[in-house]
Amino acid sequence: xxxxxxxxxNEAIAEAALIAGCRHYFGYPITxxxxxxxxxxxxxxxxxxxxLQAESEIAAINMVYGVSxxxxxxxxxxxxxxxxxxxxxxxxxxxxxLPALVVNVQRGGPGLGGIQPSQSDYFHATKCGGHGDxxxxxxxxxxxxxxxxxxxKGFEMADQYRMTSMILADGTMGQMMEPVEIKxxxxxxxxxxxxxxGTEMKRPKNVVNSLYLEPSELEKMNIARFEKYKSIEENExxxxxxxxxxxxxxxxAYGLSSRVSRNAIIAxxxxxxxxGMIRPITLWPFPKAIIxxxxxxxKAMISVELSMGQMMQDVQLAANGKCPVYLCNRVxxxxxxxxxxxxxxxxxxxxxxx
Amino acid sequence: MGAINYxxxxxxxxxxxxxxxxxxxxxxxxxxEKFPVVIGDLDxxxxxxxxxxxxxxxxxxGIELIASPYAxxxxxxxxxxxxxxxxxxxxxxxxxxxxxxxxxxxxxxxRYVPSLLEENDFDMLFVANFRRPLTPTAQDALEVMRExxxxxxxxxxxIINNTNLGKETTAETVLSSMEECEKLSTLSHLPIVRTGVxxxxxxxxxxxVPEILPLKLQPKIF
Numbered sequence: 001x002x003x004x005x006x007x008x009x010n011e012a013i014a015e016a017a018l019i020a021g022c023r024h025y026f027g028y029p030i031t032x033x034x035x036x037x038x039x040x041x042x043x044x045x046x047x048x049x050x051x052l053q054a055e056s057e058i059a060a061i062n063m064v065y066g067v068s069x070x071x072x073x074x075x076x077x078x079x080x081x082x083x084x085x086x087x088x089x090x091x092x093x094x095x096x097x098l099p100a101l102v103v104n105v106q107r108g109g110p111g112l113g114g115i116q117p118s119q120s121d122y123f124h125a126t127k128c129g130g131h132g133d134x135x136x137x138x139x140x141x142x143x144x145x146x147x148x149x150x151x152x153k154g155f156e157m158a159d160q161y162r163m164t165s166m167i168l169a170d171g172t173m174g175q176m177m178e179p180v181e182i183k184x185x186x187x188x189x190x191x192x193x194x195x196x197x198g199t200e201m202k203r204p205k206n207v208v209n210s211l212y213l214e215p216s217e218l219e220k221m222n223i224a225r226f227e228k229y230k231s232i233e234e235n236e237x238x239x240x241x242x243x244x245x246x247x248x249x250x251x252x253a254y255g256l257s258s259r260v261s262r263n264a265i266i267a268x269x270x271x272x273x274x275x276g277m278i279r280p281i282t283l284w285p286f287p288k289a290i291i292x293x294x295x296x297x298x299k300a301m302i303s304v305e306l307s308m309g310q311m312m313q314d315v316q317l318a319a320n321g322k323c324p325v326y327l328c329n330r331v332x333x334x335x336x337x338x339x340x341x342x343x344x345x346x347x348x349x350x351x352x353x354x
Numbered sequence: 355m356g357a358i359n360y361x362x363x364x365x366x367x368x369x370x371x372x373x374x375x376x377x378x379x380x381x382x383x384x385x386x387e388k389f390p391v392v393i394g395d396l397d398x399x400x401x402x403x404x405x406x407x408x409x410x411x412x413x414x415x416g417i418e419l420i421a422s423p424y425a426x427x428x429x430x431x432x433x434x435x436x437x438x439x440x441x442x443x444x445x446x447x448x449x450x451x452x453x454x455x456x457x458x459x460x461x462x463x464x465r466y467v468p469s470l471l472e473e474n475d476f477d478m479l480f481v482a483n484f485r486r487p488l489t490p491t492a493q494d495a496l497e498v499m500r501e502x503x504x505x506x507x508x509x510x511x512x513i514i515n516n517t518n519l520g521k522e523t524t525a526e527t528v529l530s531s532m533e534e535c536e537k538l539s540t541l542s543h544l545p546i547v548r549t550g551v552x553x554x555x556x557x558x559x560x561x562x563v564p565e566i567l568p569l570k571l572q573p574k575i576f
Contacts, residue, residue, distance in 0.1 A: 005487045006519050008371055015487060031401055031430045035370075042488060114428030115401055172576070175402040177371060179519040182487075259576035333428060337575050 004181050009147040010035035010174040012182070013103055013167060014043070016148035017075055020155040020187045022101070023049035024067045024074040026060040028082060031115040032171035033105035036077040057082040061089030061102075068098040069208040071195030073155055077103035079171070080121050081112060084129070090164060091130030095210025097194075097225070099158035101151065102136075103167040105174040108333040116333025117171030117256060119306035125168045126284045126314070133222050135229050136164040137236070138283040140254040144178035150281070152187055159190040161232060168283060170306065172256050172335065238281035239290060243269065247276025249348050250294050251328075252315045253304035254280045256335065261304045264341035273349045283311070288318040295322035300348040304328045304341055324352070358565065360385060361477045363441065363449045363470060365463070365508070368481030369489050369498040370399075370455030373516040377481055377550050378452035379408045380569045386415045390447040392440065395421035397454035398432035398462045405452050407572055418447075434462060442469035456498060457505035467507045479547060480510045482538060484517045484531045492537035499542060513539060515563070516550035525558045532563060 007015070014036045017025070025040040037053065044051035054060035060076045067074040078086060083104045093100055106121045108114035123129070125138045137157050139150040147169060154165035196206045212218035243265055244250070253261040258279040268275040278294060280287050295301060300323055303312035309327045316325045328344040330336045364381065366374045375397070382393045393412065395405040406425040412418070420440065422433045441449045453463050470476050480502075482495050489495045503509055517531035528551060539546050549563040556568040 004485070004519055004522065005490070006371070006483065006485045007487055011371075011487060038370075039488075108428070115430045116428060171402065175400075177520055179485075179522040256576060263576065335575070 004179040006177050007144055007180045008035055008175060008177050009141070009144045009169060010105065011039050012144045012148040012180050013077070013151045014039035015182055016151035017101065017155070018043060018047065018049070019182065019184060020073060020152045021189070022073040022075050022155065023047070024072055025050070026052050026054050026063040026074070026076050027078065028054055028057050028060055030079045030082045032107055032117070032174050033077050033079045033103065035174070036103060036105075057085035058089065061086040064100050064102075065089060065093055065096070065098060068093070068100050069096070069196050071192035071197060073101070073159070075101040075103065077105070079105050079107045080109050080118070083121060083124065087124070087129045090128070090136065091132050091134065092210050093164050094128075094130070094134035094136070095132060096208050097162040098208065099162050100164045101154050101158055101167070102164055103169070106168065106170045108331065114333045115171065117173075117306065117335065118331065118333060119170055119255060119257065120308070120310065120331060121168065122283065122305070122307055122310035125166050126286065133226070135284055136166045137161070137232065138166045138168050140168050140281060140283050141173060142255050142258045142279060144173075144176065145180050147173065148180055148182060152185065156188045157236065159192070160188075161228060168255070170256050233285040236282060237285045237287050237289070239287040240279045240281060241290070242277040242279065244276040244278065244294065246274050247294070248297065248299040249273060249275040249345050250298040250301045251275065251277040251304050251341070251345070252280065252291065252301060252311065253277060254283060254311070257304045257306055260336055260338055261341055263338040264345060267338060267342050268345045271346070273345060275345050286314050286318065288314075291315060291318035292320060292322070295319035298323040301325045302328050302344055302348055304336075306330055306335065360389075360448060361475050362445065362473070363451065363476040365451045365453055365476060365478040366481055366514070367453040367460055367463070367478060367502050367506070367510075368455070369483075369486060369495065370459070371486055372455070372481045372483040372489070373518065373550060374455070374481045375403060375405050375452050376569060376571065377514060377516055377567065378405060378450050379411065380550075380567060382412070382417050382450050383415055384567065385448055385450070386417050390416075392418045392420060392447045392449045394438055394441050394449060394451045395419070395425060396434065396438075396451050396462050397459060398434065399454040399456070399459040401425070401430050432462070438466075442466050442473070445473070453506075457501035460502040460506040463506040463508065470508065477511045477547075478508050480513045480544070481516050481550075482513060482535060484534045485519050485527065492534045492541055495534075495538050496541050510542070510544055512545050512547035513542070514548045514550055514567070515546055518550070518552065523552055523555065525555050528555065528559055528563060
């Protein structure tokens with residue numbers, strides 16, 4: 001068992017990627033995720049890996065496409081505006097059924113926005129901003145330890161399902177320092193008979209491509225892909241419940257928002273309000289079933305997010321009218337204090353939110 | 355603490371995330387009990403977690419802060435205000451300089467080196483945390499030390515051991531780092547001048563580590 005070290009969230013992602021066997025990183029610097037690239041630049045040359053600062057985000061994601069085609073574990077990372085640039089590549093990865101780990105350490109938007117933390121790329125990640133019918137696995141860490149653990153898990157799920165896993169963090173999660181235990185775990189690996197590794201004249205050639213000349217073929221691929229997505233929705237949902245046994249005011253929050261919510265819930269309990277939280281760890285697949293079940297015991301649900309009510313829509317769909325769903329949010333790089341969340345809990349408990 | 359001989363200017367540099375800013379804040383508060391103090395934020399690398407976060411604490415203690423007007427804003431630009439020259443030119447105040455991490459951060463210091471050398475009343479202290487992932491050993495820390503010296507053109511004069519594990523820091527965390535820190539001291543021929551210790555461990559560690567600087571941490575809301 002390794003000693004704990006004090007790491008930034010961004011560094012934890014980078015180190016965990018190396019433990020997962022990733023030896024190819026392509027990226028382009030942007031605040032607040034640049035430490036991932038900086039860490040890779042220092043470590044990759046020492047362990048025989050490739051760190052490459054591409055000429056742009058678009059170039060980097062297409063390098064990911066290339067390496068993934070050969071069956072190697074590969075990643076890129078960026079922050080919100082950079083993720084917009086990568087979005088074409090995300091659609092191509094999906095269309096070619098290629099595994100990849102993509103990290104988005106979100107900052108305020110839209111446009112150039114700002115460099116302070118935000119969660120406003122929820123739609124981009126969970127509804128998929130690129131063209132075509134596709135999904136990505138979206139993982140939302142809420143501690144530096146989870147930044148590491150979910151990175152390893154993300155690589156494994158990407159390989160297992162041949163698709164992109166996205167780590168959806170935010171500037172504060174990327175920059176904050178916490179003690180971490182980086183375990184030298186045996187990472188699960190998967191056979192990749194589809195990889196373009198050379199036929200050696202022993203097998204038919206593999207082609208990695210997202211172009212289909214026959215529409216009927218393309219339809220078949222899309223339907224098959226959605227069968228796969230269905231099985232992921234059935235088997236891979238992850239969430240954590242906090243003080244939910246008797247909760248009447250149910251907060252739904254992920255990442256940084258869940259940390260503030262936790263403190264607000266403890267304060268609400270001290271005031272005699274039965275508050276609790278469902279923390280989605282996978283944002284896609286979204287924990288619909290547990291939210292639907294808990295909506296039965298809830299007086300109200302509150303979507304606590306650093307965006308303008310993006311996740312709130314998924315909470316409403318999951319609650320399906322069984323209880324009112326309110327929004328508690330800050331945006332533009334601002335973070336709510338626990339007192340602000342507590343005020344919303346109190347309002348909801350008193351019978352409604354202004 | 356009476357034995358500590360503060361030079362007029364104290365520079366804090368070291369590897370990325372070693373705790374320089376937090377040390378700078380606490381050192382400024384300690385020094386402000388004796389002299390007028392100016393604290394300068396020379397971090398051109400990291401736009402998060404800045405000296406400016408402690409603005410109100412400084413105001414209360416009568417400490418002057420010179421920082422980029424863009425610190426903690428959305429303008430991600432490495433800027434240093436012209437007012438920064440006061441640190442070298444106005445010799446009536448003591449000054450603490452919070453230098454950015456690693457060699458990249460130390461580049462900005464170069465501009466002030468001729469004046470610092472001419473006055474020759476400064477300490478440049480290497481802040482070490484042996485629980486950071488890229489500097490677990492004295493050899494790793496020495497490498498960073500040499501890179502910083504090459505980048506800014508100044509030599510370190512001492513070491514602050516700031517080994518910690520954030521909120522999980524125990525007395526053992528600090529004590530177990532002493533061996534590497536002493537190795538670094540031997541390799542670099544520099545004294546360990548202070549030990550940064552979170553305030554609630556200060557009594558437990560008193561007398562067991564060099565010159566404790568008790569650290570109050572910035573409150574967190576999450």
